[in-house]
Amino acid sequence: MTDSPGGKRGGKRERLVAGAAELVHRKGVAATSLADIAQASGVPVGNVYYYFKTKDDLLRAVIEAQVDQVEALLTGLADLPGPAERLKALVGQWERMRDVVARYGCPFGTLAADLDRRDDGLDVEAAGPIRRILDWAEDQLRALGAQDARELATTLFAGIQGGALLAGALRDPEVMSTQVRHLRQWIDTLARSRGRTSPNG
Amino acid sequence: MTDSPGGKRGGKRERLVAGAAELVHRKGVAATSLADIAQASGVPVGNVYYYFKTKDDLLRAVIEAQVDQVEALLTGLADLPGPAERLKALVGQWERMRDVVARYGCPFGTLAADLDRRDDGLDVEAAGPIRRILDWAEDQLRALGAQDARELATTLFAGIQGGALLAGALRDPEVMSTQVRHLRQWIDTLARSRGRTSPNG
DNA sequence: GTCTATAAGCCGATAGAC
DNA sequence: GTCTATCGGCTTATAGAC
Numbered sequence: 001m002t003d004s005p006g007g008k009r010g011g012k013r014e015r016l017v018a019g020a021a022e023l024v025h026r027k028g029v030a031a032t033s034l035a036d037i038a039q040a041s042g043v044p045v046g047n048v049y050y051y052f053k054t055k056d057d058l059l060r061a062v063i064e065a066q067v068d069q070v071e072a073l074l075t076g077l078a079d080l081p082g083p084a085e086r087l088k089a090l091v092g093q094w095e096r097m098r099d100v101v102a103r104y105g106c107p108f109g110t111l112a113a114d115l116d117r118r119d120d121g122l123d124v125e126a127a128g129p130i131r132r133i134l135d136w137a138e139d140q141l142r143a144l145g146a147q148d149a150r151e152l153a154t155t156l157f158a159g160i161q162g163g164a165l166l167a168g169a170l171r172d173p174e175v176m177s178t179q180v181r182h183l184r185q186w187i188d189t190l191a192r193s194r195g196r197t198s199p200n201g
Numbered sequence: 202m203t204d205s206p207g208g209k210r211g212g213k214r215e216r217l218v219a220g221a222a223e224l225v226h227r228k229g230v231a232a233t234s235l236a237d238i239a240q241a242s243g244v245p246v247g248n249v250y251y252y253f254k255t256k257d258d259l260l261r262a263v264i265e266a267q268v269d270q271v272e273a274l275l276t277g278l279a280d281l282p283g284p285a286e287r288l289k290a291l292v293g294q295w296e297r298m299r300d301v302v303a304r305y306g307c308p309f310g311t312l313a314a315d316l317d318r319r320d321d322g323l324d325v326e327a328a329g330p331i332r333r334i335l336d337w338a339e340d341q342l343r344a345l346g347a348q349d350a351r352e353l354a355t356t357l358f359a360g361i362q363g364g365a366l367l368a369g370a371l372r373d374p375e376v377m378s379t380q381v382r383h384l385r386q387w388i389d390t391l392a393r394s395r396g397r398t399s400p401n402g
Numbered sequence: 403g404t405c406t407a408t409a410a411g412c413c414g415a416t417a418g419a420c
Numbered sequence: 421g422t423c424t425a426t427c428g429g430c431t432t433a434t435a436g437a438c
Binding site for chain 3: 012043044045046047050
């Protein structure tokens with residue numbers, strides 16, 4: 001942030017990415033203009049193109065920031081003693097975000113949903129954060145003794161994303177909390193009786 | 202639909218609503234222009250405003266069409282012998298739509314997610330189809346003997362919507378199918394042991 | 403590196419001929 | 421009722437002064 005002369009940037013690139021991430025989350029990709037982002041980031045409109053060649057380039061940077069964010073989250077979870085604790089701490093993240101989620105949805109889910117209607121590469125990239133969480137959850141569930149870890153990870157994360165979508169549509173943070181509580185109980189059940197294949201039964 | 206002279210309409214209104222529904226599903230609300238809709242519906246651009254005063258008015262008609270669609274679906278399910286059969290037939294709908302869902306998401310979920318970022322009335326209206334399905338599922342689960350029918354309905358539909366979102370993000374119809382299979386098993390478990398409160402355990 | 407000014411095109415919405 | 425032509429505004433992106 002504090003740059004010496006000759007290479008000074010003033011963190012404008014970072015501010016643009018952060019501003020884009022927030023606006024894209026709140027208004028959606030198509031409804032967010034570069035002018036909006038520039039203004040929210042305190043950067044002149046035309047100057048955006050010095051840091052990002054196109055709007056898609058800026059979106060790519062937002063996705064990369066999300067991937068870093070997920071990576072940092074999962075790294076922090078690694079300290080916890082067991083896979084069940086780690087999985088419950090993961091879903092706890094959406095409990096902590098419940099008010100934002102109930103208003104604008106899950107940042108990862110909404111961005112992926114926004115961009116997966118495309119056909120260029122950006123749709124695949126936008127699924128990165130989700131894919132990373134699924135892979136990690138699969139590892140934890142396997143460590144927990146689950147046979148069909150991938151399917152269980154999908155069901156777990158589908159519960160989170162579906163809960164986030166319904167909480168947003170109904171404008172009710174309680175929906176997210178209820179869903180998180182159910183998923184925590186399910187993880188406990190799974191931890192107690194290892195090797196069970198049915199995620200819901 | 203078949204009009205006599207003096208009041209002839211040629212079904213243009215219906216074609217506009219159908220075209221708007223399809224394009225809004227595939228490209229999203231903000232990315233779909235009235236010109237796109239008019240062209241897809243075989244109606245001149247300026248003529249759209251004879252049938253709908255604004256773009257939001259047309260969106261409102263799309264939502265109403267979705268509500269009718271949900272109502273027809275649920276009415277068809279009423280013939281089935283028991284609540285468990287009806288619930289399993291409901292989730293079976295997303296299995297049948299799996300290819301579309303894996304490409305463009307669930308029509309109800311994506312439209313609700315698109316519009317719930319707003320603050321005008323349209324965000325609440327867009328949640329109508331989802332709310333209707335939740336209410337119906339709650340009734341079925343209560344008939345099945347569940348104590349916390351509303352929470353179970355939320356968990357069930359969250360599983361569907363989350364599965365649809367993940368299937369879309371990962372571009373994998375199998376994700377939707379796997380999720381539907383899990384939910385069917387869960388309904389069976391629930392039907393066998395009535396009164397259990399935990400949806401996953 | 404930073405910023406203003408503006409190009410070129412698409413948007414929702416309107417006016418008015420037929 | 422139907423359609424063409426078009427307005428004003430906003431969009432992404434660029435040119436070029438400083």
